[in-house]
Amino acid sequence: MNKNNKIPFKTPQGYFDSFEDRLMDKLSTEENFMPKAKGFTVPDNYFETFNDKLKGKLNNEPKVIQLYPVKKILAFAASVAAIAIIFLGYNWNSTEELSISALANTDIEAYFENNEFDLTSYEIAEVLPFTDTEFSNMLNSSIENENILDYLSDNTIDFEELNLQDNE
Amino acid sequence: MIVEETLVQELKTKHTQAQAFEVLVNTYKERLYWQIRGIVLNHDDADDVLQNTFIKIYRNIDGFKGDSQLFSWMYRIATNEALSFIKQRARMQGITDVDYQEKLVSNLQADVFFEGDEIQLKLQQAIATLPEKQKLVFNMKYFQELKYEEISKILDTSVGGLKASYHLAVKKVEQYLKTD
Incomplete structure (x- = not known):
């Protein structure tokens, strides 16, 4: 052997x-x-x-559920922020605590929490790496009227709710 | 042993996709299952999360860039799915994550798929008291016997940090088992 x-x-x-x-x-x-x-x-x-x-x-399962493209999320988040600003606009200058960043963070967070995206926060973070700077960039940049109108027409059931007359 | 690069390539190619996915599921289902079960504890929940994990892997394989290992990428998805499952359930019941975890452990006694004896139950109770990170590290190291290098890739934490977390977790678990 x-x-x-x-x-x-x-x-x-x-x-x-x-x-x-x-x-x-x-x-x-x-x-x-x-x-x-x-x-x-x-x-x-x-x-x-x-x-x-x-x-x-x-x-x-429904065939295609793609991850939201970054642009779409940005437009979306910007619209949400815009709506939040419109609704809370009255107190804007009078209350110091209501800073842009605090408002946007909590509102957007709440929006994502209360709506089912079939995305974990981890995945959202992966496509959309929010940092403080990016957040403020986004908020400072102007929002296209078109986006706001799109958002309103998609999401508003009752236009009376918007109290448009009060703002005119 | 499958060659990972080939498998990823096959998963991204239309006509080889189905077969490659089957290989992937067969290779990883048990390991991912036990990772998930360690977090959600209940079998039915683990089954749900495991299915969702594979569905997510299937849908997102094109986005897998290959800068991490397929194995750690999938583990990460499974872990995140399990954690968000727990958070979602806790929120639905209007209780904190910690309360929900305690509830899960107390349900174990009546669980037909839990055959642990008293000490194993107590061990689960001890683990439930750990902070999330320590809990994950403890499960992966102690039960699944993964290497620190592997856990490091999955949780995106330094090996040193993991060793510290594990050390703390073991200390707390020991303490819990001794005192109560």
């Missing part, structure tokens, strides 16, 4: 022939990712049937 005479060791018969099988056996038992002593179990055949279930769900 020993091809190299300098090494005075021997291996059991068939050791190298069966090595691969034994290694694979060991690997397959070790590849069990069941966490140690955690106590959690899964229903029988859960992992075996998971693929089919997932396929069914993938096929039933």
Whole structure:
């Protein structure tokens, strides 16, 4: 068995022939990712049937839900901020605490919290890395009338609510 | 072992996509499941989150730039999905995240898919008291036995910071198990 005479060791018969099988056996038992002593179990055949279930769900879901393009989100956020500014415009100069950044942060945050985008905050952050500077840039830049009108026509059910007369 | 680059390429190519996705699901479903289950605790919730995770992976694979490993990218999606699931549920019930976690642990006793003994239940109670980051690190290190380098890529935190978090988490868990 020993091809190299300098090494005075021997291996059991068939050791190298069966090595691969034994290694694979060991690997397959070790590849069990069941966490140690955690106590959690899964229903029988859960992992075996998971693929089919997932396929069914993938096929039933509406086809394209793309991540919102940055421009769209920016226009959107700017519109939200604009609306917030319009509604709270009266107190704008009288109250010091109502700074632009505080107002925009809370309003936009609340808007994103209360509306279902099917996006985690992490994903939004990934496409839209808000920093303080970018926030103020966005707020200082002028908002196209078109965007405001679009936003209002999409989101206003009752135009009377806007109290347009009071502002004229 | 699958070659990651090839798989990513196949996932991005229309006619190989379906098959490659199947390979991806088969390779990672169990690992991602246990990552999610460690956070949401309940099997049905873990199942929901796991499906959503794979759906998100499927939809966003084109956006995967390859600057991180596929493995850590998917882990990150699973982790974030699980965390936002918890937050959403807590908000729906009008309670804080911490209260919701405590509720989850107290539900474990009646959970048919939890067969842990008293000490394992207590361990879960201890973990529930940890801050989010420490909880994640503890689960990934202690239960899933991931390497610090891997956790570092998933959570985007330095290895040093993780070691500190893990150390603190272990101390707190030990303390909890000893005193109560």
